Amino acid sequence: MNTFGNVLRLTTFGESHGSHIGGVLDGFPAGLLLDVDFLKNEMQRRKPGQSALTTERNEDDEVQIISGLFEGRTTGTPLAFIIKNKDANSGDYDALKNVYRPSHADFTYTEKYGIRDHRGGGRSSARETAVRVAAGALCKLFLQQKGIHIAGYVSQVGPIVCPLPYTELSLSEAEQSPVRCPHAETAREMEAYISQIKSEGDTIGGTITAVIQGLPVGLGAPVYGKFHAALASAMLGINACKGFDYGSGFDSLHRKGSELNDAFTTVNQSTVTKTNHSGGIQGGITNGNDVYFRVAFKPVATIKREQQSVTPEGEKTTFTAQGRHDPCVLPRAVPIVEAMAALVTLDHWLLAQTVIKHSEA
C-alpha cells in the first residue's frame, strides 16, 4: 500500500529518522531532460525551516537520483531517488517510546503491526511527503511541455478565508508570501494569525485550493476511474488531510440545478461551457476547463501543551511535545498538493493513451 498510481506508479519508502527516505517512479516518459534547478526549487518549497512559520528542523532535502537517468535524460526505466535524513534529532523522540501521542498514528501502528519505529513518527511522519514532491516535480516538468500547469495556494487558515475565487487571483503571487496566499491582505492576516497560534503553543488548519489548467478533454474514466475520485484519493492520502471537494463542492449546496448547470456554447467552433461549476469534469472525464478543488487540513496534532494520554502498556500518563513542528502545515502542504495532483494528472494522461476511439479503431 506504499504505491500510488496505475500506469505511472510512485512507490515510496523511509521513516522520519531512518537513514534515508526515497521513492521509485515507474512508467515515466523517456527522453525528458531533467531540469535540476526546478527540482531543487520544488524541494525548497516543501522544506522545513524555510520561514518563521515552519518547523526548525533543518534538512537539505537534496534528491539523489540513482537510476533511470542517462546523460541527463529519463530513459523510461524506473527513476529511483533517495534523500538523506540529516537533522534527525531522535533524542527529542526518546520520550515517545513510552507514550501514544494524541491524534497521531502511534497507537494504530502499534496495534496493527505489533511494533513501531517511534522516532519522529517513523513511517507515519509527513517527512515521507518530500518524496512525493520530488516525484511530482518530474511530472510537472513533463506536463508543462504538454501545456498543463498546476498551481495551489492557501485559501483558508482557521477562520481566515481568502475572499476571492481563484479566477480573480494571480496565482503566481502565492509564492511571494510565507503563507502562500496570493491575496496580499489575506496573506498578512493569515501570517499574523499563525504567529499568534504558534506563540500559544497551538496549531491551526485550513484549506488549500489548487487548479489544473490546460488539460485536454478526455482524462479520467467512467464509474471507478473518475478523474476527481483519483484526486480525492490522492489528497486524502496526505497527512492531516480531512476533506476534499471540487467544482461547486460543499459551499454551493444551497444552490439549485438551474443555477449550477454549465450551459454549452461554441467559441471558435469549439464546444465549451459558459460557466465551470462542474470543476472541469463531467461524468468523471475532463471537459477541457480548469479542474479546481479544495483540500482541508486539520491542525497539526503536535502541540506544545500538556495532553492526557496512555502508555503502550496501558497506563495513563501525560504528554507534552518537545520536537520541532509546524504551527500550521498549510504553507508547506501547497507543493505536496500540487505534486499529488501532478501524479494523478500524468497517470491519467498516460492512461488516456490506452483508450482507442471509434475513429481510430
Add this chain to the structure above:
Amino acid sequence: MNTFGNVLRLTTFGESHGSHIGGVLDGFPAGLLLDVDFLKNEMQRRKPGQSALTTERNEDDEVQIISGLFEGRTTGTPLAFIIKNKDANSGDYDALKNVYRPSHADFTYTEKYGIRDHRGGGRSSARETAVRVAAGALCKLFLQQKGIHIAGYVSQVGPIVCPLPYTELSLSEAEQSPVRCPHAETAREMEAYISQIKSEGDTIGGTITAVIQGLPVGLGAPVYGKFHAALASAMLGINACKGFDYGSGFDSLHRKGSELNDAFTTVNQSTVTKTNHSGGIQGGITNGNDVYFRVAFKPVATIKREQQSVTPEGEKTTFTAQGRHDPCVLPRAVPIVEAMAALVTLDHWLLAQTVIKHSEA
C-alpha cells in the same frame, strides 16, 4: 476502470437502457448464507419510484445471482449477478441523440470514445449504482456477522441542515421518512423543500452523513492505503458527488489543535480516546472508534427547464429534458453511500488479514 477494490473487487457493467446491468464480486468470503430478503430490501431502498420525491421510472430491480452460490451459500468463487432493465423508455431519449445535456457526461464520453450510447446516459447513468447496492448488501451481511454496522442518512438538503450530530440521533429512524433524515422535524422541512423544488422543475443537492460502527483497530494502511482515502475514492466515484470529508472535516477548520486532538485514556484496560474528532482513523488506520464522514452531492443536472446547449455537430441549440428524474438524489443515494462504504470496509478487513504482526511472525 470499471473495477473497484483490492482483494475484494467489484466489476460492474451495463448501460441505462441496455438489456441488463450487473456485476461480478470477486474475493468474497465463502460460506455466507444469503439472506434474500435483506438483499431485496436494500434494492428497494435505492429503487426508483419509491415515493413522490423520486423519479417515476419503474424497475423491479430484481437481482439474479448467476454464479458463486451453491445451496444458498457463497462458495468463494465470483458472485455474478444481473438486473434486467424493464422500464427503459428509450423513446424519451431520442432527442438526446442530437444534443449534449448541460452538466451531463454526453460531451465528455463522445469526445473520449468517439461514440456514445445516448439512451438514458448509457454507461454514465446512475442506474449503474443499483449494482453497487446489490454488492454492498452482500458485504453488509458478512460485516454484520463480525459486528460491523454501516448506516447513512440525509444530513442536508439545499440550505436545510440537520441540527444535531449523528451521535445525538437515532439513525434507524432515517428509514421512517421519505427523505431518510432521522430528525423528524428536519425531515419534514426537507420533504417540503424538495416538493417545492420539484414543482419548479428544478433540482437540489445536499449531504449524506454515514457512520461505520464496530470496526476493529487496524483497518487501513500507511501512506497510500489510508482507510479514509479509500472511502473518499469510493464516494467521489458516485454520480453527482462533489465532496467528502471525515471526522472534523471542513466544518471545524476554525478550531485549534488543542480543541481537536483526541486525548487517550483507558476504559476497562482498553486504550480509547475521550473524543472522536479524528473520525475513527489515525494515520490512515482505524482506531476502534466510529468512522463517520460526509458526502456532498450536487443537484441532479436534469432539470425541466430550457437550457442552452450544443449539438454533437457543434451547432448551438436549446434543450428541455423530458425523461423521468429525481428532484433530489439524496434519499436514494443513502443506500449507495452505505454500499460503497461496505465494499471499502470488507476489502480492508480482508486486506488486514494479510498483515502479519510482530507477535505472529
Add this chain to the structure above:
Amino acid sequence: MNTFGNVLRLTTFGESHGSHIGGVLDGFPAGLLLDVDFLKNEMQRRKPGQSALTTERNEDDEVQIISGLFEGRTTGTPLAFIIKNKDANSGDYDALKNVYRPSHADFTYTEKYGIRDHRGGGRSSARETAVRVAAGALCKLFLQQKGIHIAGYVSQVGPIVCPLPYTELSLSEAEQSPVRCPHAETAREMEAYISQIKSEGDTIGGTITAVIQGLPVGLGAPVYGKFHAALASAMLGINACKGFDYGSGFDSLHRKGSELNDAFTTVNQSTVTKTNHSGGIQGGITNGNDVYFRVAFKPVATIKREQQSVTPEGEKTTFTAQGRHDPCVLPRAVPIVEAMAALVTLDHWLLAQTVIKHSEA
C-alpha cells in the same frame, strides 16, 4: 483472482453446472464493428461435441452480449456477455459429492473454501474457457485490423510429434483435421491414436504450438512486464496446462550461444535478424519477428477406469467416472490458447501506448 490483464482486463464467472457462465471485458477499444459470424465460429471451434474425438456434452455456446455494444459497435465501456449452460447433466455428478476425483481440484477447493460446488467441477471446470474464447475473439478482430494474426495448432499428441517447424507448415490447414494439426499425415496418426486411447477409456496429452505474426517492435516491458512472462502466465492459467516455452525453448538446450544467437542485418533499411531463435522477443520486448511458443497439456484427469480415492469425510473409496469427457483436450484447446494469446497481445499493445519515447517527450 478471476481477472486477467492490465489495461485490458477480462473478469470471468460461472460454474460448469450453474445457470450461466460469462465475463466482462474492460478497456476494450471503442468503435469496433462486431463480426458476429467470426465470434460464432470461434465458439464453434472450442465447443464440445464437434467431433468423435471430443466430449458429447452438447452446448450451443451462444454468446449474449449484454453491455458495451451500441448499434453493433463497441463503445469503450465494459463488454459483458453471458452463455447459458444448457446440457448440464448434473445427475451424472451426484456421485461426485462423496468422492475426490484423482488429479482434479475437488480436494483443494474443498480445503481452501470449506465448501464446493461438486457438480461438474464447479468453477474449476474447463467450461470457464468458453468465456475466454469469446473475449479472445473480440481481441482477434481488433488485432486483425492492426495486421496482427494469431494461429495455433496441435504439434504433439502423446508420442506423436509433428515433424516440421511452424515455418514449414501452412497453419490454416490445421482447421481441416479434427485434431487441428496442419500436417496431414501426422494429423491422421494423431486421430487414430486418440481413438485408440478413447477406446481404452484413457486420456492423453500433448502440445500446442502458437504463432503471433505482424507484431510491432516494442510490446512488453523490462523486468516483470516481459511479453513472454505474460504469455506464460496466460497459458499456465489454462486447465491441464503443465508447461510453456518459447523460441529455442526446452528443445534446444544442447545448442550453444554461437548457434542460437540471432545476428542482426538490414533489409530495405530496416534492422532485422537473420534467424529467430529468440522467438521474436529480446529483453522481454517484441522485436518485430514472429512470436512462437509451445504449451504442454497433461492428459485429462477423468478416465473411465476405476481409481482409488477418498471421500470428503476421509474414508477410502474407489471412483469410476461417468460424465462426458474428452480423451484428448488438445484439439479443443487450440482456440483457448489463441484466445489467451490475443488477450495478452492486445493488453500489451494498449500498454505500449502509455510509453512515451524520447522523440515524443
Add this chain to the structure above:
Amino acid sequence: MNTFGNVLRLTTFGESHGSHIGGVLDGFPAGLLLDVDFLKNEMQRRKPGQSALTTERNEDDEVQIISGLFEGRTTGTPLAFIIKNKDANSGDYDALKNVYRPSHADFTYTEKYGIRDHRGGGRSSARETAVRVAAGALCKLFLQQKGIHIAGYVSQVGPIVCPLPYTELSLSEAEQSPVRCPHAETAREMEAYISQIKSEGDTIGGTITAVIQGLPVGLGAPVYGKFHAALASAMLGINACKGFDYGSGFDSLHRKGSELNDAFTTVNQSTVTKTNHSGGIQGGITNGNDVYFRVAFKPVATIKREQQSVTPEGEKTTFTAQGRHDPCVLPRAVPIVEAMAALVTLDHWLLAQTVIKHSEA
C-alpha cells in the same frame, strides 16, 4: 512494470552501470528478526566471480537496508535496500554505444524508448537479479519459520542431464559443486563441459529444477490466480529464461491419464496422494505435496566471437564482445530461481489469509 506481486510487492530499480541497484519490498510481515548472515550468504551464492565458471566482474553485493527495519526487526512498512555498483568497467562497453549486440535487448529498448543506457546493458542486465535475491532471502527467512523450504539445483547443462529425479537426490549437496548439481558425477561432467565451452569463447544453457517443500494446502486461486501460473510468470521474468514446466511437464507427454493421475489415499487420517505427477498443485491450488518445477535457460548471448550486427544508425557492422560474462548462467541462476519462488510463495501465503472459509464465515 518493475513491480512483482499482489499483496507482497517487490519494486526494483537500477542499471548495470548506474550508481546503485535496489528494491522496495512492500507488504512484508512485521517482527521478523533479520538474519544478516543468511542474507549475505544468499548474495554470495549469486555473486559474480565466485568460481572459474563465472564472470570475473567483482562486486561485494553488500545490501544496505535503508527503511523498514527497527532494532533489527521488520516493522511492516516498506523494506528498501540499495546495492552499490563498484566494479562497473563502463569502458568495456563504450563500443556498445554503436552496435546492437545479437540476442540482447539493445535494439528493442532503443526502439521502445528512443534512448538507452548502453553501459553494460543498462536496465536489461541480469545485474538487476541481485535485488531479487536480497528480497527472496527475506522471504525465505519468514517461510522457514512456517516450515516452508525452497531448494533449487542445476539439472541440465547443454546435453548433460542429471539422471535422477529430485526425490532421489540430496538437494543440500548442490552447494558443494561450483555448478550446483547435487549429483556428484554429473556435476563433474557439467563442470568440465562448461570449461570447454568457455575455452571456445562460447556459452551454453540448461535447466534448473526447484522444489518447494512444506507448503500448506490452499495456496493459489482458481482461474487466473493459479499458483503455477504465478511461478511461470516469475520464472519467465528472469533474464535468459525460455521455458517452464511443473509436475509431469514436457517430459511425460507420452504417458496416459491412467499413468499420471495421482490416486488419493489416507495416511494418519490425512488425505494424501500416492504419487505426485501433479507437482503439488490441483486446479491451481497447492495440495500439500512438494511443488516442483523446471526452468529452461538459453545460452548467454554474449560470446567471444565475431558476430554480424547493425549499428543504431542502420549500418551493417560486426561485433566481438569484450566484457566479462558467464559461459553458463545456470549455477548463478539457482539462487535467483529460488528467490522468485520465495516471492511467489510468500505472496500467495499472504493472499491465502484473505480467503475466508465456510467454517469461518
